[in-house]
Amino acid sequence: MVDSRCFRHVVAVFVLVGLVGSGCGLFSDPPEQPLSASPLNDYLGEDLLLFAFDDEREEQFLRIEADRQAAIQTCMNEAGHHYEAPDLTESAVYGVMGDTQWGTPEWVATYGLGISTLAFTQDEVGAGLVGGHDPWKSEHPPVNPNAAIIEALDEAEQIEYLDTLLGVEGQPDGGCELQATRDTGSLALAVLVDLQPEITDLRFQVQNDAALNEAEEELGSCLAGEGLPYLTLRSLEQEFQQSVELLREQIIADSLAPDGGQDRENLGLDGEQANPVLSLSHKHREVLGRLQRQEVEYAVAMETCGFGLDERQVLWQKIAVPYETAFIDAHREVLDQLKSEHNRR
Numbered sequence: 123m124v125d126s127r128c129f130r131h132v133v134a135v136f137v138l139v140g141l142v143g144s145g146c147g148l149f150s151d152p153p154e155q156p157l158s159a160s161p162l163n164d165y166l167g168e169d170l171l172l173f174a175f176d177d178e179r180e181e182q183f184l185r186i187e188a189d190r191q192a193a194i195q196t197c198m199n200e201a202g203h204h205y206e207a208p209d210l211t212e213s214a215v216y217g218v219m220g221d222t223q224w225g226t227p228e229w230v231a232t233y234g235l236g237i238s239t240l241a242f243t244q245d246e247v248g249a250g251l252v253g254g255h256d257p258w259k260s261e262h263p264p265v266n267p268n269a270a271i272i273e274a275l276d277e278a279e280q281i282e283y284l285d286t287l288l289g290v291e292g293q294p295d296g297g298c299e300l301q302a303t304r305d306t307g308s309l310a311l312a313v314l315v316d317l318q319p320e321i322t323d324l325r326f327q328v329q330n331d332a333a334l335n336e337a338e339e340e341l342g343s344c345l346a347g348e349g350l351p352y353l354t355l356r357s358l359e360q361e362f363q364q365s366v367e368l369l370r371e372q373i374i375a376d377s378l379a380p381d382g383g384q385d386r387e388n389l390g391l392d393g394e395q396a397n398p399v400l401s402l403s404h405k406h407r408e409v410l411g412r413l414q415r416q417e418v419e420y421a422v423a424m425e426t427c428g429f430g431l432d433e434r435q436v437l438w439q440k441i442a443v444p445y446e447t448a449f450i451d452a453h454r455e456v457l458d459q460l461k462s463e464h465n466r467r
Contacts (some may be wrong), residue, residue: 186306204271246402309464310461317453
């Protein structure tokens with residue numbers, strides 16, 4: 123039996139933010155003065171990936187994570203434990219959807235907001251619908267080589283292994299994973315780890331700023347002018363997410379029904395990280411098709427209303443400027459210490 127802490131060992135610590143943004147006509151006038159894209163990024167000299175994510179940043183993220191995994195392997199091996207850095211080539215989030223670049227008008231016209239269109243894999247939805255790519259559901263899913271290593275150990279050896287990897291609770295130095303995160307050469311990653319609760323608060327403040335709420339209301343009015351029901355972006359995203367979750371629950375329930383031909387074990391619902399490959403019936407596909415058409419219609423209308431992905435990112439960054447400045451003032455001592463440690467390497 124593998125210690126449950128094994129499942130705390132994740133491939134990444136970056137939290138990728140859903141973008142929210144501008145409204146109809148909000149950008150018809152240029153800003154009065156140039157805006158700093160990110161005072162916090164400028165202060166650190168690195169991109170924290172807080173309010174933007176695209177193909178280029180994904181590549182940056184994967185490079186950093188590959189370095190971190192190599193450092194974990196070195197630390198574990200030096201401590202006398204066998205550890206293999208996992209292959210990250212199949213771990214990409216974006217960039218696995220063909221040649222369409224994330225966030226472009228072509229991407230929006232295909233994937234909409236990326237909710238119902240990426241909720242299932244292309245193999246699950248079949249031809250005529252849009253799906254994403256989940257490497258864990260592929261014919262040759264990624265293998266975590268260390269799961270087998272841990273499984274082969276006895277209970278005492280597992281505890282020692284995981285203490286070395288994850289650290290012992292109450293000890294600030296942490297294990298090889300935390301040390302590698304701090305030593306991997308990425309100041310941004312160190313900040314995200316050491317100030318994780320504070321970063322979460324920063325994102326929450328920006329997301330609930332009055333200017334963002336006003337822009338959301340302006341979007342709703344513009345969508346209504348395009349002949350669509352009045353919805354803000356957040357309520358729109360919530361509605362599609364809830365609809366997808368209800369559909370997923372229905373697909374699973376139908377699969378487990380007496381005539382569905384599946385049970386929990388062979389459907390893959392009883393594991394620590396259940397992620398079953400689902401079989402969609404004609405009825406399920408009809409429901410999903412309607413959701414996808416509606417989502418793409420809304421997303422394209424948002425582009426027309428000046429509320430596209432690029433505009434939302436600009437607004438988010440504009441709103442974040444004073445909050446990031448206050449964040450720097452409040453946590454300057456920690457930030458300077460992390461910068462100093464980073465510069466000594």
